Amino acid sequence: MRTIEITSxxxxxxxxxxxxxxxxxxQKLDVRYHVEDYEVRDRPRRFLxxxxxxxxHTNYRFAxxxxxxxxxxxxxxxxxxxxxxxxxxxxxxxxxxxELLLSIYRRHFTLAGSLQGRITGKGAINDAIIEEMAESFWxxxxxxxxxxxxxxxxxxxxxxxxxxxxxxxxGIAPRALVVSTREQLEGKTGNTSAIPVPALVDTLEFLEExxxxxxxxxxxxxxxxxxxxxxFTPAVSDFLMEADTLMxxxxxxxxxxxxxxxxxxxxxxxxxxxxxxxxxxxxVIRKLYSESVRLKTDSILIGECGHASRSAKYYVPVHxxxxxxxxxxxxxxxxxxxxxxxxxKLDPGIIxxxxxxxxxxxxxxxxxxxxxxxxxxxxxxxxxxEMSPNREENICCGGGxxxxxxxxIRPYRTTVGxxxxxxxxRATGAKYLIAPCANCKKQLRELVEDQGIDxxxxxxHDLIYKVIVFDKAHKKVTxxxxx
Amino acid sequence: xxxxxxxxxxxxxxxTFIIMILGLLRVLILDIYGAVEAYxxxxxxxxxxxxxxxxxxxxxxxxxxxxxxRPFYSAxxxxxxxxxxxxxxxxxxxxQLWEDGIGISWWSLPHFWADFLTILTIIAGLGLITGRLAxxxxxxxxxxxxxxxLFILLIPFITGYxxxxxxxxxxxxxxxxxxxILAGELIxxxxxxxxxxxxxxxxISQFIITLAxxxxxxxxxxxxxxxxxxxxxx
Ligand code: HEM
Ligand code: SF4
Numbered sequence: 001m002r003t004i005e006i007t008s009x010x011x012x013x014x015x016x017x018x019x020x021x022x023x024x025x026x027q028k029l030d031v032r033y034h035v036e037d038y039e040v041r042d043r044p045r046r047f048l049x050x051x052x053x054x055x056x057h058t059n060y061r062f063a064x065x066x067x068x069x070x071x072x073x074x075x076x077x078x079x080x081x082x083x084x085x086x087x088x089x090x091x092x093x094x095x096x097x098x099e100l101l102l103s104i105y106r107r108h109f110t111l112a113g114s115l116q117g118r119i120t121g122k123g124a125i126n127d128a129i130i131e132e133m134a135e136s137f138w139x140x141x142x143x144x145x146x147x148x149x150x151x152x153x154x155x156x157x158x159x160x161x162x163x164x165x166x167x168x169x170x171g172i173a174p175r176a177l178v179v180s181t182r183e184q185l186e187g188k189t190g191n192t193s194a195i196p197v198p199a200l201v202d203t204l205e206f207l208e209e210x211x212x213x214x215x216x217x218x219x220x221x222x223x224x225x226x227x228x229x230x231x232f233t234p235a236v237s238d239f240l241m242e243a244d245t246l247m248x249x250x251x252x253x254x255x256x257x258x259x260x261x262x263x264x265x266x267x268x269x270x271x272x273x274x275x276x277x278x279x280x281x282x283x284v285i286r287k288l289y290s291e292s293v294r295l296k297t298d299s300i301l302i303g304e305c306g307h308a309s310r311s312a313k314y315y316v317p318v319h320x321x322x323x324x325x326x327x328x329x330x331x332x333x334x335x336x337x338x339x340x341x342x343x344x345k346l347d348p349g350i351i352x353x354x355x356x357x358x359x360x361x362x363x364x365x366x367x368x369x370x371x372x373x374x375x376x377x378x379x380x381x382x383x384x385x386e387m388s389p390n391r392e393e394n395i396c397c398g399g400g401x402x403x404x405x406x407x408x409i410r411p412y413r414t415t416v417g418x419x420x421x422x423x424x425x426r427a428t429g430a431k432y433l434i435a436p437c438a439n440c441k442k443q444l445r446e447l448v449e450d451q452g453i454d455x456x457x458x459x460x461h462d463l464i465y466k467v468i469v470f471d472k473a474h475k476k477v478t479x480x481x482x483x
Numbered sequence: 484x485x486x487x488x489x490x491x492x493x494x495x496x497x498x499t500f501i502i503m504i505l506g507l508l509r510v511l512i513l514d515i516y517g518a519v520e521a522y523x524x525x526x527x528x529x530x531x532x533x534x535x536x537x538x539x540x541x542x543x544x545x546x547x548x549x550x551x552x553r554p555f556y557s558a559x560x561x562x563x564x565x566x567x568x569x570x571x572x573x574x575x576x577x578x579q580l581w582e583d584g585i586g587i588s589w590w591s592l593p594h595f596w597a598d599f600l601t602i603l604t605i606i607a608g609l610g611l612i613t614g615r616l617a618x619x620x621x622x623x624x625x626x627x628x629x630x631x632x633l634f635i636l637l638i639p640f641i642t643g644y645x646x647x648x649x650x651x652x653x654x655x656x657x658x659x660x661x662x663x664i665l666a667g668e669l670i671x672x673x674x675x676x677x678x679x680x681x682x683x684x685x686x687i688s689q690f691i692i693t694l695a696x697x698x699x700x701x702x703x704x705x706x707x708x709x710x711x712x713x714x715x716x717x
Contacts, residue, residue: 049710050710053706053709053710054706056705056709057699057702057705057706057709058698058699058702058706059521059524059525059694059695059697059698059699060695061517062514062517062518062520062521062691062695063521063691063692063694063695065513065514065517066514066517066684066687066688066691069510069514069678069680069681069684070678070680070681070684070685070688071678072629072678072681073621073624073625073626073629073678074556074560074621075618075620075621075624076552076553076556078620079552079553080552084620090619090620090622090623090624091623093620093623093624095624096623096624099624112676147692149552151542151545151685152542152681152685152688153538153539153542153685153688153689153691153692154688154692155692155695155696158692158695158696169706169710178717181717182716182717185717186716186717278698278702278703279702279703279706279707280717282698282701282702282703283703314527314696314697315698317526317527317529318525318526318527318697318698318699318700319526319700319701322526322527322528322529322700323527323528323529325527366531366534367534
């Protein structure tokens with residue numbers, strides 16, 4: 001990847017802040033995102049206490065020990081970081097970001113480090129370092145590209161993940177994420193978008209009518225059906241913003257005769273814990289899992305959402321019984337399987353425009369779902385072009401790691417975080433950009449708008465909805481009903 | 484001078500070499516112990532071993548991965564490592580020392596190739612130093628030890644080359660030889676306590692980071708309790 005230039009106006013816009021000076025002064029926190037008021041006094045001490053408590057009960061310590069021992073400071077990771085490639089600021093080199101936390105670990109939690117620290121009197125944690133971490137860890141989009149490039153195998157994204165977790169324990173976390181999570185875990189609606197059940201039911205009924213009209217087929221969203229094979233849970237924001245994706249998914253289930261259900265008791269797969277707190281991560285996972293237990297479904301099926309899929313896929317087993325936990329799938333896995341089994345037919349003659357595919361970091365980086373969506377797309381798109389690099393080496397949309405939900409940093413996301421992506425999209429000349437992830441979709445729409453790219457951002461199932469072919473049996477159901 | 488040299492070649496060599504071996508064993512054992520403990524606590528014990536092995540091999544033999552991004556730097560680094568590892572091990576003069584000491588010996592590099600590798604290592608090392616100094620990013624990252632290592636590692640190569648290839652007076656020879664040996668021994672002692680421990684730790688990195696994402700089950704309550712936050716709202 002080359003270094004990416006941005007103009008000085010763009011730079012100014014990206015780094016400007018909407019925060020009021022008096023708030024910054026009061027919270028002693030010169031960062032661009034909003035933070036709820038928190039106890040400012042004694043931050044360093046409380047940071048260390050939180051760090052110690054986390055080390056005590058988790059598995060981070062052995063990884064930190066290893067990283068501290070091997071870190072070679074070779075700066076190779078810099079070529080992979082989409083943020084550093086734009087800002088060119090050494091502070092945005094992944095290894096530099098990691099060193100902020102590693103040096104605190106070394107100084108306060110290792111014998112050699114604390115001896116050295118006491119002799120030289122240097123390196124102890126202070127307010128300035130906390131402020132630097134609060135900024136640096138949230139400049140990162142948690143895309144994990146740097147991990148691909150570290151020759152000694154340091155996982156910078158794991159360190160950022162831990163850094164954000166510790167900061168959140170002393171009250172420093174983006175307000176946007178905290179407020180949504182509070183509603184999800186403790187609020188009346190129990191979901192991050194605060195959608196009440198009647199509104200959900202209304203929306204789905206409305207979509208059902210629409211689909212019947214458009215397709216001439218009765219397509220249902222089955223609610224609260226005990227014993228279904230899949231408990232389907234999308235990022236809850238899809239119910240507000242991604243109607244086409246949901247309709248596509250319902251259409252696939254109808255065409256393939258799949259057994260699925262949506263729970264009206266809990267219908268949100270968003271898990272901001274993955275972005276800022278392992279404790280939250282765990283609570284959300286357990287809430288999701290207990291819903292599938294309550295409805296006695298065989299498995300959990302996550303909608304088009306990268307972080308929700310990754311958190312459920314990896315942390316349902318961690319917190320809910322290891323190998324014995326119910327399996328978790330992403331909707332693309334189901335659709336692909338149906339295509340393979342010949343149960344799903346897609347019309348290759350409808351979409352003639354150039355189409356490209358964006359790999360969401362959370363499902364592509366580890367090589368989990370990379371070829372399957374491409375094979376689905378190729379069955380109905382003649383004009384499919386790849387962005388480069390792609391698959392496991394994809395470039396982040398620029399809104400990863402929860403930053404997309406922080407509206408006040410939109411200029412940063414669309415000029416710095418997403419600049420490399422914007423260049424990639426432009427180079428394809430695509431009319432449709434498929435991004436099977438709620439977060440990526442939101443970010444990419446803002447990105448193409450702010451960057452003036454003529455391209456429509458859609459979900460994979462949005463297009464499937466356009467091209468799905470129902471056989472006669474389905475059509476009959478509706479005509480009989482009408483007759 | 485003679486006695487000093489003999490001391491450096493004999494007891495001091497044995498001592499520092501043992502420190503290095505024991506030190507490396509120590510960090511390796513600590514690392515593996517930590518990983519085993521983490522595995523024991525992990526809520527989900529299924530690991531993607533295959534992926535970790537592939538990634539490890541890709542970095543130990545970085546012919547493809549390394550050149551994709553920074554070909555020049557990678558080439559320097561690889562040549563540097565080849566020289567660092569092969570030259571000391573397969574130099575005839577070193578092997579003879581082992582033979583005299585404990586009676587084992589093995590294949591040695593022909594003289595020409597030994598010289599060639601030595602020069603190559605020195606050039607690659609100087610290249611890496613230049614690279615570090617020339618790049619703004621690398622400069623910002625570098626600690627003192629990062630420069631120190633590139634510098635100290637070259638000393639045995641430079642002095643060794645001088646001793647083997649130039650006609651210098653016996654006393655100058657002895658002085659260079661002493662520096663050569665002492666620098667080598669300093670390196671031995673420091674290896675296990677510095678980033679050069681990567682020579683034994685790097686092969687397990689990919690396993691460590693694969694495992695590190697497998698958290699222990701149910702820690703929310705425990706952390707909350709330790710921090711006296713139980714029952715507090717989000
Ligand atoms: C099997 C053994 C080894 C492996 C797999 C290995 C691998 C690596 C890797 C992956 C790096 C990181 C960045 C780069 O590519 O430069 C590195 C750097 C380095 N290694 Fe090794 N290494 C090994 C043995 C050694 C030994 C025995 C020494 C010295 C006695 C050494 C000295 C260094 C130094 C000084 C650097 C930093 C280079 C720089 O400043 O750019 N390595 N090594
Ligand atoms: S995770 Fe992505 S954004 Fe963050 S430091 Fe690494 S490469 Fe940069």
